[in-house]
Amino acid sequence: MRASQIMLRCPRCETELVVPRDDWDPQDAVSVLIVCLRCDDGDFHAPRFVNADGAEVPAIDTQERT
Numbered sequence: 270m271r272a273s274q275i276m277l278r279c280p281r282c283e284t285e286l287v288v289p290r291d292d293w294d295p296q297d298a299v300s301v302l303i304v305c306l307r308c309d310d311g312d313f314h315a316p317r318f319v320n321a322d323g324a325e326v327p328a329i330d331t332q333e334r335t
């Protein structure tokens with residue numbers, strides 16, 4: 270996994286997927302906990318960023334939510 274990539278992990282089925290980083294991914298984050306499409310039950314799931322130590326990293330606020 271390169272520094273330009275980030276790991277997506279589904280907290281429900283443990284599926285992992287390495288994807289290119291987005292600009293809004295926090296620099297410290299090495300993985301993102303996000304419910305995958307298969308496990309999505311229609312609820313709103315906010316992604317949670319995790320650093321190399323396993324600690325949660327706050328997401329960067331890039332825009333005001335309305």
Ligand SMILES: [Zn+2]
Pocket residue numbers: 279280281282283284304305306307308
């Ligand atoms: Zn899943």
